[in-house]
Amino acid sequence: MAKILDQPRYKCALAAMQTVQAIPGAIPILHSGPGCAAKLNDNNGTSGRYSPNIFPCTSISEKEVVFGGSNKLRSTIENALKVIDADLFVVLSGCTGEIIGDDIEEVAGNFANAEKPVIWAKTPGFKGNNYVGHDWILKSIFEQYLAEAEPEKEKGLVNLFVAPPQQDPYWLGNLREIESLLTAIGLKPNTIFGFGRGLDNLKKIPNAEFTILVSPWAGLESAKYLQSRFGIPLLQYPVLPIGASETTKFLRTVQDFTGIDKGLVERVIAEKEAEFYYYIERFADTLLETRILGKRFTVVSDSEYTIAVTKFLVNDMGLFPEKLFIVDDAPKAFQQKITDEVNNLNYGIKTEVQFTTDGHDIHEQIKDFDFAGTPLIIGSNWEKKLAAELGAHYVNVSYPMLEKLVINDHIAGYSGGLHLLEQIFTAAMSKLKL
Amino acid sequence: MPFNFSNANIAIRENRLGSITGFVGDLQTLVSKSEDGSLRNRERCFSQSSSCLSGCALNALAAIRNVAVVYHAPAGCTAMASNDAVKFGQIAARVNKTTNSVFVCTDLNEKDTVFGATKDLEKIIRHTYEAYKPDAIFVSTSCVSGVTGEDVDGVASDLDKELPIPVIPVHCEGFKSRIWASGFDISDHAVLQGIVQPPKQKRRTINIKNFYESARPQITKIFNEVFDAEPQFLYCNSTIEELSHLSEALATVCICGTLGTYLGNALEEKYGVPYVRTINHSGVTGFETWLRGIGDAIGKRAEVETYIEKQRAIYMPQIEEVTKQLKGLRAVIGMGPGFTYEIARVLQEFGMTVDYALAWHYDYKYDNGKVPPALEHLLANSPKDMKVAVADQQNYEVLNILNHYKPDVYFSRHPGTTVWAIKQGFAAVFVADEYTVFGYEGTLSFAKLIRDTVTNRSFEKNLAARIKLPYTKWWYEQNADKFIKEESKK
Numbered sequence: 001m002a003k004i005l006d007q008p009r010y011k012c013a014l015a016a017m018q019t020v021q022a023i024p025g026a027i028p029i030l031h032s033g034p035g036c037a038a039k040l041n042d043n044n045g046t047s048g049r050y051s052p053n054i055f056p057c058t059s060i061s062e063k064e065v066v067f068g069g070s071n072k073l074r075s076t077i078e079n080a081l082k083v084i085d086a087d088l089f090v091v092l093s094g095c096t097g098e099i100i101g102d103d104i105e106e107v108a109g110n111f112a113n114a115e116k117p118v119i120w121a122k123t124p125g126f127k128g129n130n131y132v133g134h135d136w137i138l139k140s141i142f143e144q145y146l147a148e149a150e151p152e153k154e155k156g157l158v159n160l161f162v163a164p165p166q167q168d169p170y171w172l173g174n175l176r177e178i179e180s181l182l183t184a185i186g187l188k189p190n191t192i193f194g195f196g197r198g199l200d201n202l203k204k205i206p207n208a209e210f211t212i213l214v215s216p217w218a219g220l221e222s223a224k225y226l227q228s229r230f231g232i233p234l235l236q237y238p239v240l241p242i243g244a245s246e247t248t249k250f251l252r253t254v255q256d257f258t259g260i261d262k263g264l265v266e267r268v269i270a271e272k273e274a275e276f277y278y279y280i281e282r283f284a285d286t287l288l289e290t291r292i293l294g295k296r297f298t299v300v301s302d303s304e305y306t307i308a309v310t311k312f313l314v315n316d317m318g319l320f321p322e323k324l325f326i327v328d329d330a331p332k333a334f335q336q337k338i339t340d341e342v343n344n345l346n347y348g349i350k351t352e353v354q355f356t357t358d359g360h361d362i363h364e365q366i367k368d369f370d371f372a373g374t375p376l377i378i379g380s381n382w383e384k385k386l387a388a389e390l391g392a393h394y395v396n397v398s399y400p401m402l403e404k405l406v407i408n409d410h411i412a413g414y415s416g417g418l419h420l421l422e423q424i425f426t427a428a429m430s431k432l433k434l
Numbered sequence: 435m436p437f438n439f440s441n442a443n444i445a446i447r448e449n450r451l452g453s454i455t456g457f458v459g460d461l462q463t464l465v466s467k468s469e470d471g472s473l474r475n476r477e478r479c480f481s482q483s484s485s486c487l488s489g490c491a492l493n494a495l496a497a498i499r500n501v502a503v504v505y506h507a508p509a510g511c512t513a514m515a516s517n518d519a520v521k522f523g524q525i526a527a528r529v530n531k532t533t534n535s536v537f538v539c540t541d542l543n544e545k546d547t548v549f550g551a552t553k554d555l556e557k558i559i560r561h562t563y564e565a566y567k568p569d570a571i572f573v574s575t576s577c578v579s580g581v582t583g584e585d586v587d588g589v590a591s592d593l594d595k596e597l598p599i600p601v602i603p604v605h606c607e608g609f610k611s612r613i614w615a616s617g618f619d620i621s622d623h624a625v626l627q628g629i630v631q632p633p634k635q636k637r638r639t640i641n642i643k644n645f646y647e648s649a650r651p652q653i654t655k656i657f658n659e660v661f662d663a664e665p666q667f668l669y670c671n672s673t674i675e676e677l678s679h680l681s682e683a684l685a686t687v688c689i690c691g692t693l694g695t696y697l698g699n700a701l702e703e704k705y706g707v708p709y710v711r712t713i714n715h716s717g718v719t720g721f722e723t724w725l726r727g728i729g730d731a732i733g734k735r736a737e738v739e740t741y742i743e744k745q746r747a748i749y750m751p752q753i754e755e756v757t758k759q760l761k762g763l764r765a766v767i768g769m770g771p772g773f774t775y776e777i778a779r780v781l782q783e784f785g786m787t788v789d790y791a792l793a794w795h796y797d798y799k800y801d802n803g804k805v806p807p808a809l810e811h812l813l814a815n816s817p818k819d820m821k822v823a824v825a826d827q828q829n830y831e832v833l834n835i836l837n838h839y840k841p842d843v844y845f846s847r848h849p850g851t852t853v854w855a856i857k858q859g860f861a862a863v864f865v866a867d868e869y870t871v872f873g874y875e876g877t878l879s880f881a882k883l884i885r886d887t888v889t890n891r892s893f894e895k896n897l898a899a900r901i902k903l904p905y906t907k908w909w910y911e912q913n914a915d916k917f918i919k920e921e922s923k924k
Contacts, residue, residue, distance in 0.1 A: 004558050039510065126508040
């Protein structure tokens with residue numbers, strides 16, 4: 001059913017073309033209108049080897065709406081293979097192609113013997129947003145690209161997936177940080193996104209001993225697929241670990257799940273925690289003795305960050321959550337679990353959680369909260385104006401992010417917690433520095 | 435051409451202006467085929483992602499202060515909402531104003547494509563009105579609501595009667611035109627259909643249609659001092675009340691014929707507001723011609739000449755000094771048609787050579803039935819065999835041409851295009867702002883910008899040496915028009 005989407009904080013399934021774009025060597029071919037990709041490409045960091053100007057596109061026009069677009073798709077794929085120097089072509093369908101009933105599976109199937117692999121995924125915008133589109137695309141890639149051959153298991157190899165590329169502005173920095181944590185405890189993380197990764201790692205996926213998905217719900221279907229097809233045990237860790245408490249918990253959970261050397265894991269934890277608290281101690285006066293940072297905060301973000309930021313601020317920093325807002329259109333089936341997870345906090349601290357896409361209503365509610373001091377609002381660009389109106393401290397961590405640039409920064413892990421603190425206290429200090 | 439504002443539908447540019455997206459040839463052929471009406475489109479059998487008309491249409495409407503755009507579409511179509519909110523907020527702040535315009539979406543899903551969602555649409559429009567109390571609501575269709583046949587006109591018409599503000603339907607099915615500039619006309623049509631009132635009294639205002647009004651302070655000063663008139667900038671920072679008076683202006687001017695043709699011609703034909711159709715304000719010749727055109731339209735020619743004389747004395751020696759260093763440089767240009775031919779003219783004024791002028795589309799006539807003035811001017815002042823193409827923002831064609839011609843500098847005007855020339859190792863200037871070359875001062879800065887760009891090539895050389903291009907060797911060996919089919923029959 002149609003519903004009000006006011007202050008959009010997600011895009012449509014086709015926007016998960018950015019998941020393909022994040023795999024070096026892979027390029028999407030769009031069976032969509034000419035402007036879909038340009039519109040969906042509203043994040044920074046997308047002018048890599050293949051930007052949307054390079055994505056082959058059938059540019060569906062009235063003619064295809066009337067007569068069908070399969071022929072246009074065929075010629076587009078055929079010529080894309082000649083013009084574009086890529087190693088994997090992923091055909092994605094947008095709304096119009098799906099409504100008029102073009103069969104992209106059949107058309108892509110005609111290229112089964114092409115020099116480069118051509119695979120497909122249905123991603124019409126009306127079927128879901130880019131969090132689910134991300135999952136569908138990964139599953140399609142796993143189904144169609146991974147070889148049938150018997151996997152050669154590699155000791156310690158762990159497939160790692162975190163957040164949808166680009167939708168999470170910190171996607172790559174966080175992924176690298178979690179990779180480095182896993183490496184530190186003796187595992188060999190296998191990721192497919194970003195510099196130096198790509199198709200070789202993708203091919204290695206079946207060889208992994210485990211898959212770790214750090215996500216409350218997005219990406220679960222594709223990760224489970226790896227479990228069912230290749231028998232790779234899946235650890236779904238629903239909290240993006242930020243700061244000491246949660247990162248330590250994460251590493252212990254990974255140790256428990258994989259059975260790796262407990263002594264090593266505990267040594268790494270001890271050292272990382274000590275380092276984290278070295279900084280906290282040095283800056284404790286700054287953190288504690290500001291006159292204008294209260295104890296209460298709210299988060300308006302996707303499931304991932306609402307859980308992650310809340311855990312960090314409550315369990316590491318001693319703050320309290322006001323009502324929280326989850327804006328990623330998380331499927332009903334996951335909502336209770338997410339609510340329970342957010343409320344699993346120190347000292348039995350609880351808060352209300354609302355799943356909504358009505359940004360205006362969210363802001364009206366926040367205006368009525370009693371923050372008992374200067375409010376702290378963690379959210380997206382949409383919260384900037386609200387924060388200004390309330391005189392609140394404000395940090396943008398999630399999409400849309402328009403007035404802030406993240407290149408390879410991270411807020412996950414021990415050091416990520418410090419980075420998030422830098423941003424919160426920069427906001428506070430820019431208001432009043434005594 | 436007759437303008438009909440009783441219906442929300444407007445003919446697309448292909449049908450109204452004979453616009454095309456595919457042509458390869460020379461300037462003389464393009465102009466002569468435009469003049470005798472024999473120009474035909476050449477389609478592509480391979481294309482890369484470009485742009486859609488809804489962005490042009492709805493961005494323009496969302497730029498009006500305190501309005502709502504309700505987009506009857508899946509979530510992704512509204513991706514521009516956050517960008518618009520930030521951008522138009524910043525532009526309003528420049529004139530110490532705020533805007534509460536909003537862009538909401540009906541987030542259409544699969545069920546809606548089967549069972550329809552007009553009832554929900556109605557509810558969401560009402561909710562939007564209650565939540566924001568906007569001065570007008572524009573209700574737009576999308577590819578999905580267009581194909582499934584949602585009766586958006588009906589819903590808008592009912593609510594227009596019921597709510598105390600105009601509720602105006604807008605038709606933005608992205609598939610209906612290859613010419614995204616059709617979106618400019620769609621927004622103008624919505625404003626003319628639902629907002630503009632017949633004139634009651636003449637006002638000393640001049641409508642100026644532009645994008646992001648960066649030269650607002652300069653233009654306001656010139657219009658005040660030379661024309662004794664106030665500029666009415668469109669559509670950023672305008673209000674519904676101001677727009678209702680567009681028919682009472684002394685004249686309409688525009689920064690680009692592509693952007694202004696529908697509004698300008700419609701206001702002239704319907705309400706007798708003269709539309710100033712000259713080459714645009716870019717460069718010295720352009721600026722002077724533009725000012726004289728306005729002066730002639732409103733009886734202020736003598737004042738224009740006085741102004742020009744004073745300004746020339748200050749700036750011409752400086753401009754001549756800087757452009758000495760640009761003589762002989764070779765350029766390739768890839769922009770919308772409203773700017774390609776204007777910037778080509780400016781570069782020629784600087785003594786540069788334009789090796790190739792690519793326009794993303796081409797309107798062979800404007801809404802008054804005439805060939806675009808910039809083209810005629812260019813033909814009179816350029817080598818007849820100057821290479822021109824209509825390239826539909828096809829990056830692979832642009833890079834092929836750059837590789838072949840190896841210019842000293844590439845000029846572009848659309849996000850995400852400059853970077854590709856740079857990756858291929860060419861210096862590139864992003865002429866993003868429509869006022870980059872505005873007047874004498876802008877011309878001087880532009881000349882300096884080109885000088886600096888071609889002098890320090892570190893960035894492009896560093897980057898190009900370390901990256902892999904996205905195209906095959908095979909493609910660089912082909913002609914740029916390899917995938918452009920023969921002329922269509924009609």
